[in-house]
Amino acid sequence: MMIVGLMLFVGGCQKNSVPSDALNGIDPVGLAKHIRTLSSDAFEGRKPTSRGEDLTIEYMTRTFEGLGLEPGNGTSWVQEVPMVSITSDPEMTLTIERDEGVRDFSYGSDFVAWTQRVIDMSVIRASEMIFAGYGIVAPEYGWNDYEGIDVRGKTVIVLVNDPGFVTDSVAQFNGRSMTYYGRWSYKYEEAARQGAAGVFIVHETEAAGYPWEVVVGSWSGPQFGLVTEDANLSRPSIEGWLTRTAAVELFAYAGLTFSEFEERAVYRDFQAAPLNVRANIAIQTQVERSISNNVAGRIVGSQRPDEVVVYIAHWDHLGRDESLEGDQIFNGALDNATGTAGLIEVAEAFTLLDPPPARSVLFLAVTAEEQGLLGSAYYSDSPLYPLNKTVAAINMDGLNTLGPTNDITIIGLGNSELDAYLETAASAHGRVVKADPEPEKGYFYRSDHFNFAKEGVPALYTHAGIDHVELGEQYGRDMRQKYVAERYHKPTDEYDGTWDLDGAVDDLRLLFEVGYRLAQGPDWPNWAENNEFRAARDQMMGGVRTNN
Ligand SMILES: [Zn+2]
Known part of the structure; x- marks a missing residue:
C-alpha cells in the first residue's frame, strides 16, 4: 500500500x-x-x-x-x-551662437562629445538648441517630453536620471529606483528616434551615480559599438554630456535660468522649450572595424x-x-x-x-x-x-x-x-x-x-x-x-x-x-x-x- x-x-x-x-x-x-x-x-x-x-x-x-x-x-x-571602434579627436570645441556673438565651451572641463556615426567627420552647424526636460517618452506614465515640438536637425539638452529620482514618488518612474528612462543610453536612443542632430545630457553627480571624471574617462578614447547597415547614420551626429556648470552658463548666455527649467521638468505638463541659441561642433574620427x-x-x-x-x-x-x-x-x-x-x-x-x-x-x-x-x-x-x-x-x-x-x-x-x-x-x-x-x-x-x-x-x-x-x-x-x-x-x-x-x-x-x-x-x-x-x-x- x-x-x-x-x-x-x-x-x-x-x-x-x-x-x-x-x-x-x-x-x-x-x-x-x-x-x-x-x-x-x-x-x-x-x-x-x-x-x-x-x-x-x-x-x-x-x-x-x-x-x-x-x-x-x-x-x-x-x-x-x-x-566598430570609433575614436573621436578631443580637439573639438562646442560653440554656442546667439543673435549677437558666440561663446566657446571646452572639451573635458565643460563637455565631452563623440559620434557613433561611422564617418571621418561629424558636424553640426547652427543647430537650434532645445531643452527637452528628461528626454523621456513613456506612455505607461503618460509622459512625453517631446510632445508638440519638432527636434529634427536640432540639438537637445536633457537631464540625467528620471523625474522619480527627484520626486521620490513610486507612482512616478518608480521613485528613486532607476528606470530605463533614467539611463544615458535611453536618452541618446530616444533623441535619435526624434531625429535630433545633437544631444547633450546635463551631468549631476548624485543623479548620475558617478562624478564628472568618470564621464570624461569612459567617453574619451576608442569607443566600441555595433554598426548598422546605414553605418549608424540613424544616430544623432553628435552625442555628449555637459557639466551642470556649463549648462548653467549656456542658459545664462541665452538669457535664461537653468534651475527654473530643471525644476519644471519634473512635472507632467512640462513643455520642451527652444533656447534661442544655436550649437556648432565638428568631430574628427578614427574608425576601425572588427x-x-x-x-x-x-x-x-x-x-x-x-x-x-x-x-x-x-x-x-x-x-x-x-x-x-x-x-x-x-x-x-x-x-x-x-x-x-x-x-x-x-x-x-x-x-x-x-x-x-x-x-x-x-x-x-x-x-x-x-x-x-x-x-x-x-x-x-x-x-x-x-x-x-x-x-x-x-x-x-x-x-x-x-x-x-x-x-x-x-x-x-x-x-x-x-x-x-x-x-x-x-x-x-x-x-x-x-x-x-x-x-x-x-x-x-x-x-x-x-x-x-x-x-x-x-x-x-x-x-x-x-x-x-x-x-x-x-x-x-x-x-x-x-x-x-x-x-x-x-x-x-x-x-x-x-x-x-x-x-x-x-x-x-x-x-x-x-x-x-x-x-x-x-x-x-x-x-x-x-x-x-x-x-x-x-x-x-x-x-x-x-x-x-
Ligand atoms: Zn560582467
Missing part, C-alpha cells in the same frame, strides 16, 4: 518536480575547472577580437560539442558580431522546438594592458569566467534530461559586454530564434565564490513574473529571494539580459546572496565591498583555489529549475503591469497577453 501511495504521489507531482540526476550535472568540480581555464593567463583576459577570443571560442565550442549540444546557429557554433563572436549551443525541444528559453553569460573581459607594471592581464575570473562556466554547467544539466525538455533551450555566451553590452545587443537585434518565441532570458554575470547563502538576490525584483519561478525554486530549498539593496544604481540596465528586456523578452538577473550560511550577512556585505574595492575590473580578479563554489552551485541549480519549469510548461510569463518593457512584449505577442 505504501508503495502504491508513493508512486501516485510521485506521478502527481511529476510536472513540477525537477529530476535530481539533472541537478547533479551542476557540480563544483566542473565549475572550478571551467573557471580556472577561462581565467588562466593563457586566455589573456578574453578581450574581444584578440587571441584570447580565439581560445575562448574554441574552448566553448569544444565543450558545448562534448556535452552533445546542437550548434545554435544552423550548422555553426558562433554568431558573428561586426563591431568582428567578434557570440557562441551558441542548443538543446532541441522534444515537443515545441520553436519555443526557446535562453541562458546568457558574457565570455569576454578586459584583456591586457601592456602599460602596466607587473601583472598586465585582467583575468576576469569572477567577471565573468564564473558566469560562463555556470552556463556550461547548466547546459550539462539540461543534457541529462531524458527525454529532452518540451521547449528548446539556448546557451548563449555573448561577447563585448564590457564594451557596452554589444554581443547581447547584436543578438537581440538579429536573434537566431524569433523573440516572440523566446520565453525568457536568464543571465549569469558574476557567481558566488564565498560559499552557501540563505538568500539569492534578484536585480529588479518585481519587474516580471519570472520572480515567482525563482521564489518557488528557492523556497523548495529553504532559501529566500531578496531585492537588490542598491536599486538606485540601475544594475538591471548594466548587464546583457537588459538588451533582451529592452526588446520585450522577460529577463531574470540574479546576484549572489549576502546572508552567508555560516558567517552571516555582515560577512557577505564586507566581502562584496572588498571585491569591488580590490578586484573588480582589476588584474587581481583571478581564480583562487580557496574559493568555495558550493553557493554558486546552489544558485545555478535554482536557475536550472527556473529554466526547466519554463521549458517543460506552456506558460509565457510577462513583465509586471507597470513595467517599462511590458508594452514591447504585449505588442510582439500580438496585443493581448496569452498567459495560461
